[in-house]
Amino acid sequence: MNISFFNELLSSISDRGRALLDLSIGASRETIEELSQALLTSRGEASGVALGRQILDKYRQLEDDAKLAFFKFLAVNFVPESKSVSEAASRYLFDPGEESLRTLVRAVESPKQEYFRRLNLAPGATANIVALRADLLRLVGENRDLKPLDRDIEHLLSSWFNRGFLVMRLIDWNTPAAILEKIIAYEAVHEIKGWRDLRRRLEPRDRRCFGFFHPSLVDEPLIFVEVALTDSVPGSIQSLLQKQGEGETPLIRADRDPKTAVFYSISNCQPGLTGISFGNFLIKQVVSDLSREIPSLKTFVTLSPMTGFARWLIKYLETATDNISEQQREKLTFLVSGDRKAYDDDQDLADIVLPLAVEYLVDAKNASGQPLDPVARFHLGNGARLERVNWRGDLSKKGIKQSFGVMVNYLYELSEIEKNHESYVNEGFVAISKSVRQLSKQSLAGSGNQFGKLRQSNLSHSK
Amino acid sequence: MNISFFNELLSSISDRGRALLDLSIGASRETIEELSQALLTSRGEASGVALGRQILDKYRQLEDDAKLAFFKFLAVNFVPESKSVSEAASRYLFDPGEESLRTLVRAVESPKQEYFRRLNLAPGATANIVALRADLLRLVGENRDLKPLDRDIEHLLSSWFNRGFLVMRLIDWNTPAAILEKIIAYEAVHEIKGWRDLRRRLEPRDRRCFGFFHPSLVDEPLIFVEVALTDSVPGSIQSLLQKQGEGETPLIRADRDPKTAVFYSISNCQPGLTGISFGNFLIKQVVSDLSREIPSLKTFVTLSPMTGFARWLIKYLETATDNISEQQREKLTFLVSGDRKAYDDDQDLADIVLPLAVEYLVDAKNASGQPLDPVARFHLGNGARLERVNWRGDLSKKGIKQSFGVMVNYLYELSEIEKNHESYVNEGFVAISKSVRQLSKQSLAGSGNQFGKLRQSNLSHSK
Amino acid sequence: MNISFFNELLSSISDRGRALLDLSIGASRETIEELSQALLTSRGEASGVALGRQILDKYRQLEDDAKLAFFKFLAVNFVPESKSVSEAASRYLFDPGEESLRTLVRAVESPKQEYFRRLNLAPGATANIVALRADLLRLVGENRDLKPLDRDIEHLLSSWFNRGFLVMRLIDWNTPAAILEKIIAYEAVHEIKGWRDLRRRLEPRDRRCFGFFHPSLVDEPLIFVEVALTDSVPGSIQSLLQKQGEGETPLIRADRDPKTAVFYSISNCQPGLTGISFGNFLIKQVVSDLSREIPSLKTFVTLSPMTGFARWLIKYLETATDNISEQQREKLTFLVSGDRKAYDDDQDLADIVLPLAVEYLVDAKNASGQPLDPVARFHLGNGARLERVNWRGDLSKKGIKQSFGVMVNYLYELSEIEKNHESYVNEGFVAISKSVRQLSKQSLAGSGNQFGKLRQSNLSHSK
């Protein structure tokens, strides 16, 4: 391997970026639509770089309505010729051989794909195309006819942003401010309140932050995850986010080696890459790298929110009658306001809420039969195990409101991931720990509700 | 732009590469075919990185016959289901709307594409896939049924190796030996005879060498071009390749600024990327960068061989009778042996050969109607102008044998390239200089041969 | 030159730093004084690295009184043996040849120098020695007997921090946060109020910041200068420091090239390097580099405070009677309170104050005959020209208090610097511009004060 040589390579990327600015002066008189047409002709073959640059220059100056018009232009004009497709389809039906298939493949390929491939010749184009898709996604909601255009771009981007091309990178206090600024802006789970707060999450020896980057998007993290190194599996997010100024306790004592790595926040950064999944790869790579760097680490676990739990529970209470007193019912309904004091006053709710939390995570499914909870869907889909539900896990107003303060630990055990994922995908089974099974039985025993059956079969597979 | 931060990113690439070696020990007991099947299932979703690594590990240990079997396995098994394709084709014919098209697109997509996308998750996979395709190209000659497999891989690679992801890099005497070693090995035009010779081509201030690199193939140039900086357009390759040891003359005097950049050798390095064109972009980028770096440069020109000229001429002589004496005919036929002395003895041949060289470059076409000469095809296709043909351009045995020592200059004038390319692609016209036109007329005047007509219309467009 | 290779070199520096932390565990039982003694013996030859590390480990844990004791130990014990010095001195007087001189040189060399040279073998030692000297300088005020110790360390550091070993570096928004944090902390002239303010000084295209770094102090700027790029020479610091958020005017219009580079703040960062001058070199290097980078820049000028002007003027008014009304006298005396409103109310003061400002800068000298004003002393000593004094240059309270809001431009014209410096050093002449000369004459004409004579001779040399 040959790092140092390649390091210099990248200056070219940078230089190309700069050149972009320099040369954008001599703007074309042609419209963006004319330039786009030209890009797909032989002129595009000869001058793809220049045409691409001009198109992107023009695009950046468009207002939303002009962007919409441009998108519609692409959507309408850059489509496979239906005559060719029909001919190729007929031919295939008549003679379904390799040659016919090939003709058919060529006939159906969207010219938009070639269009964006050529657009990408321009310096710094990839970042611009990602930004363009972010615009498109904003506009596609009210313009469903742009959906195919979006699909074409997504297809291309998922090829370009294949995990094989991503680079994982430690983000710490020596990272350039221009990147860190984006970490502050992109943090989606537990807000970072300025540079001091950021420093607390990056600098202490019991903290880590990793991101994926792409060689053509040098300045932009694609996704990042924040990690805390601790003794044991934590149940409370406030204990992790507490300030670590002078006189405060670090997460691990200076003379001890950390045993547990806690993923307590994971944020996607690029709206333009929506639908292209990085989180799964990022977590597994971090598990693998941290294992090597810090051999004392034995447990890799998340501390995750249950974003839809309270909403689900309130609705559930409307139908379920058994085992929950009217008073408790009222109390729970009130807590959705996020009142911390009311929450602190009642210590008994845990016995009711925690079994239901398990029920929510394990049994509540959406229309596609997947867990209703998006975070559960993500981690269970990755092959993680539902390890623990924690009372008083998030005592912020938001935490009480959305999940009565309950937080969840999902466990990433590398040796189990494949098996868990396959059971989950193929049979719909959720891997759960003993403690979760215990809670699950409580809920089951008392309720006899409609989820019972599924969960029972489920439990027999859990460990 | 943010170079230094990104520089460190790349260490991860390197580390992943190393990890590859470390972890390849625990090899799987499954066959490469079983692993490949698994990669396309949900197991592949969960463990794509590990499966990909195992597949590539196994692949690297295969002999050619096992590779062939593996390729056939992929070619036979990972194809669109013909039933689905037929259904989708029928549906499209019945209702040719967006929805049907989408179904059809999905039905025809080759599972091989998804297979290789997942394979690319493994660390260092891209380089391995490029190597795999090089194997495939070796074997496809006698196994035409593998052609569709090759087309799928080529399609994917041309997306991954889009020029937007390539990085141009100066290659000089400070480049790591591991890269330079490859430059020596890959030089395809004018052999580099060891490290001393290499140094002569890289180190003097009147030399440059640039290559394209890909962030996922850190150690491997994809293509490189060697450049000499001179006062005027050179006609002789020996004058450029002469040794520049002590007491020898540099190409430009120490107190003068270079006016001309000469591209005298361009070599593709990756057989596995055959069919994916980089040369066009590389030359134009070098023109653009050198213009900025050395403002005194006004002329960008190649010094190129005519690899098929002698062969063509001998054949041509068999039919053409006019204007060439029997003696000259014999002389030419003899020269194909590469005899330098005979070549030196006869100074008059230039007047006969040079007009025919122009005829060969401008008029001789292959079956697809493109120039017979591959080098002409490349440069004229790029939009370059046929600038000059040079007698005694290459006095090596090889040079005399293949082109009676004639070499060609193609001129890259950025402002003309687009126009030239379009005339060339759309109308088949070749851009030529005045001096070439002059030679062309001589040939024309005397011969009245079958190329006359085309060339005349052609000439009216040349400048 | 060979950058990329060397880049990797530096990882070793970093690694050594890390090793320092790792290995500091096995601390020695010997006292810092015993270890220091050992360092100068043959044990120090064999184990200098380890001993040095232990000494520095111990040093970092000392309180101020223990540091003082340690310094006194060094000061008392590591001195030339007076017997050897006396002998060598006698011998020299008897036979003043080369051999005697050499013996004498050896006899007088302070063992502290060798001590600190050996101490520097330890990983990361240089930074620690700089920090140690900062401690020493704090304590030397009340412990004048430590002065010789300080002189020895200063001598060594000025050799190690020779400008030839310093590296100038652009500091911008892509600089690591760990460095930027220090820029905020070290800014000594115009306070940086947090990260937003910092960004305003680094990021816009009309801003630059450069610092000197030393290869063995990787994380620490030694000195930095902030530069604004403008059309013309600015007279007001507020116009440069204004917020540049949305809707605000940049210093130069987007379509214009900057003509002037303004050095508006220069800050030393390392108390431990007091007395070792970097500012002169930094400014000249920035002038040279910016000239090359931005050829449109023609003028390099400071915008500088006059820190002692008001104090001097008030004192001056006590003796001078002519030309200043009692009212004006009272007004000036009142303004020293920094009252902005009173300042704004009186527009006439400029005519009185500006000539006196020139008088202060040009004629007021300290005991050593150098300009009383430290900023003037620095820039004039560097060979800059006193270019302009500006009324309403700094309207902050501090600005009004210390200089009635007057700010100064010193001009760095590379072709004049050497001549100016020599006149200044050898003859005490100050280079001044025409406009300053004009003001000077006003002051002169009206006052006939004691400075008249010096300034007249002076003026005849100014341009």
Added chain:
Amino acid sequence: MNISFFNELLSSISDRGRALLDLSIGASRETIEELSQALLTSRGEASGVALGRQILDKYRQLEDDAKLAFFKFLAVNFVPESKSVSEAASRYLFDPGEESLRTLVRAVESPKQEYFRRLNLAPGATANIVALRADLLRLVGENRDLKPLDRDIEHLLSSWFNRGFLVMRLIDWNTPAAILEKIIAYEAVHEIKGWRDLRRRLEPRDRRCFGFFHPSLVDEPLIFVEVALTDSVPGSIQSLLQKQGEGETPLIRADRDPKTAVFYSISNCQPGLTGISFGNFLIKQVVSDLSREIPSLKTFVTLSPMTGFARWLIKYLETATDNISEQQREKLTFLVSGDRKAYDDDQDLADIVLPLAVEYLVDAKNASGQPLDPVARFHLGNGARLERVNWRGDLSKKGIKQSFGVMVNYLYELSEIEKNHESYVNEGFVAISKSVRQLSKQSLAGSGNQFGKLRQSNLSHSK
């Protein structure tokens, strides 16, 4: 630590180097002596960088006789004023206090030191000053009056090249060719025969090469050491240097971890740094770093020549009579011709030669009482232990000639180094292994020669 930021710093070093070339055009009309005089005046304060550059420009163009004249100029003119020295010496004798000492120190300081400190301000100066000293050392042999000049430069360089500023760097096949070329050129012990041979020493996984570099001499290794990783301590250099092409055995089997690191060649690269010792630090740092990188390594040992053994032995034979037959005496005398066949024929010599080899290493001293053998002097002085002498260690002609093919292993055991060094320095004792002691006794028992006594006391201290 903050590597990536600093990496970019270094580009400045490179840029300064380049600027040097650019700006050297406007050469001064003053002589190098005039410029040198100016450098020490106030002009030098203002324009030190420019003056330094001009002096170095001029210096590089001087022939040897002009260099000699320049050196003499420096030696004669830049000396302490003897009047000041005498006064200061008298004053000290009269009043030997701190103040007098300080005056004396200042009076005796050589102006050459300040001269070279100022010279070093110029870009790239350090490398030039090192080169200048190399010239000086060539010339000082016949011009002993330049010795004081050399001492002044050496003093300065030993401060600048303090180990604390050196950076250790792995040199491998990814190192820039410009550096590797120098490794080939500088290898002083076992010649590297071109790039193929170099590759064999750098690339296999059982090889390492490390060098020290200085941040201001980016392109130049100062010293490097070649290391082989093996199972056990090797006794033969040919077994290490054998070609490792196809079909050849690597030094360690692929499935085994190396246990021994063998330093088989160490070369100083900079004649201009003669007298400034790096080897000791380099070996210890490599031992420390390799221990961490490859925990299986337990033994660090050299394989070293005995450059003066044969010469010493032949001389020894002239006086010693006992125990050596006339035939053996003749044989040994003949072997000094380097005849390999004669060497192979006689297997019995080992018993005679090896004990004498130990005697040579342990007892033979030079005028200063240090080991006569320079390699032994170096390693024993570093605190290494004389571990083994090897018959048939170097079967090259050179090896037979200089040491009857005997090679030596010196063992670096970190925990013993300090003790060994101190015994060596303070008491003259040499640390030896049991096997060496055994040989030593043989020699002792039989000979009763004049070294007996010393060695006996010595042995009682060895382990």
